[in-house]
Amino acid sequence: MAFTFIREQLSQQQQQARYRQRVCTTSSSENENLITIEDKTYVNFSSNDYLGLNNHSSINAAMQEGVERFGLCASASSLVTGHQYAHQSLEETICQWLNKPSCLLFSSGFSANLALFHALGSTQKKSSNNVSFFLDKLSHASMIDGAYQSQARIKRFAHNNTEQLTQFLQQEPSDSNKLIASEGIFSMDGDIAEINKLKELTEKYKAWLYLDDAHSIGVIGEQGQGSNAHARIDITMATFGKALASSGAFLACEEQLKEYLTNFSRHYIYSTAMSPAIAWATQTSIKLVQDEQWRRDKIVELSELFLSLLDDNINVLPSNSSIHAVIIGDEQKALNISKILKEHGLWVTAIRPPTVAKGSSRLRVTICANHSVNNINSLARILNKALT
Ligand SMILES: Cc1ncc(COP(=O)(O)O)c(C=O)c1O
Known part of the structure; x- marks a missing residue:
């Protein structure tokens, strides 16, 4: 049979907890960073809509x-x-x-x-x-x-x-x-x-x-x-x-x-x-x-709040932006934490090798201008609980 490597490589991805799959999302809100997946709505901490401009009227x-x-x-x-x-x-x-x-x-x-x-x-x-x-x-x-x-x-x-x-x-x-x-x-x-x-x-x-x-x-x-x-x-x-x-x-x-x-x-x-x-x-x-400078100011304000709320033992890379990498290390553990966050209505995709180096799987949290203080409080609270 031709192209047998396809099956082999996919199964290897699965064994290494690196299998990638899309999810079908809907997002329609201008003022909140929400996505709906299979009828459940989540606060989206994985979007690159940093300034919250998507769907702006x-x-x-x-x-x-x-x-x-x-x-x-x-x-x-x-x-x-x-x-x-x-x-x-x-x-x-x-x-x-x-x-x-x-x-x-x-x-x-x-x-x-x-x-x-x-x-x-x-x-x-x-x-x-x-x-x-x-x-x-x-x-x-x-x-x-x-x-x-x-x-x-x-x-x-x-x-x-x-x-x-x-x-x-x-x-x-x-x-x-x-x-x-x-x-x-x-x-x-x-x-x-x-x-x-x-x-x-x-x-x-x-x-x-x-x-x-x-x-x-x-x-x-x-x-x-x-x-x-x-x-x-x-x-x-x-x-x-x-x-x-x-x-x-x-x-x-x-x-x-x-x-x-x-x-x-x-x-x-x-x-x-x-x-x-x-x-x-x-x-x-x-x-x-x-x-609208206020959008950039809001990212800084919410990012500072997020970092101040996280427990000291959590490894977050120093950042100058919306992007905050919470380093987990192991692929499967990163998937598990991401799943716990989802159960609490928070969407943070686990990023794994080869996108990032082996042993540095992470939750790439993006803080955007249309997140709220409540959103940040929930994220920090669940992360603190899941990672201690
Ligand atoms: C650093 C960087 N450069 C380039 C791209 C590609 O841009 P585009 O999504 O418009 O293809 C991306 C991601 O999408 C990126 O993160």
Whole structure:
């Protein structure tokens, strides 16, 4: 029989308590972070709707207007006829917001990351052996995949270890094209990149700095600009599918790099442009993100409350964001605690290897602007009980 490895690998996943399954959820509330699964409603501590903007009436209204004006579908790739007024207008909004010269839209953050690494590391002149990527070990799967699908040299430095990165940079030929890549806020740990140090190294070694701001856009900076609020980042990628409560992604960079990607990025060229209606609605998301600082303040306030309520023996990684990783260790134990929380109406998905390192299975708690003090009190109380 063909493909016998499928059955073998699935059964291995099951034996290791790593089997992954989807659940079918419904969420419809603007002011509360609730999901319904099989007729039971839970407070959702596993969503990336950090600012609580999903289902916001203004975004929904903008979406309807977008559908009426532009239709749901772009009906072509961007270089054919898919790049429409709604896309152009969103790109300009992002450039103004982040003070960037140029911007390119993608249908997902995953494809934006693949696009960038693939295009920079696979140059037309086959001089790509002169390109080196330096990635933080905890960089997202799409950055790693994009890097390895290219022909560039790849070095991965230990998480946030700028000493090791410096050693790698010292060993590089001075004339190689170097890209230092990291996440702004790390998706599974919730901590922040050493942005100023990375910036200093890019200047010293004439490298470029690439930050994936999937989890920082909207959440940090006075107008939610993410890492760009801290320093001038050469290339920023961020998805619209988290704090912006929309869908799709952008790369913001210098004009010439945008032109290069437009000409050579296979992921950009050979893909239908993102939905124009979504592009239109995303501008309303950005306006709310810029104007409503209270949402960021609320995340900080509720996060402080959560940490203050947890027992001292609970291992929570230090965080600068909505993301709080409660480290459990063993896969099965993480599943068991997640089940106990569910029985109390709290949804926290257990994150296990290979998404995180072996022995570091965790409950990835996300605290969002539409959680309440009561929600946080319940979560801390049940966790304290379950983990002692
Ligand atoms: C750090 C990071 N980068 C990129 C992505 C991919 O973005 P998207 O969901 O838009 O494909 C994700 C998760 O979704 C992420 O966590």
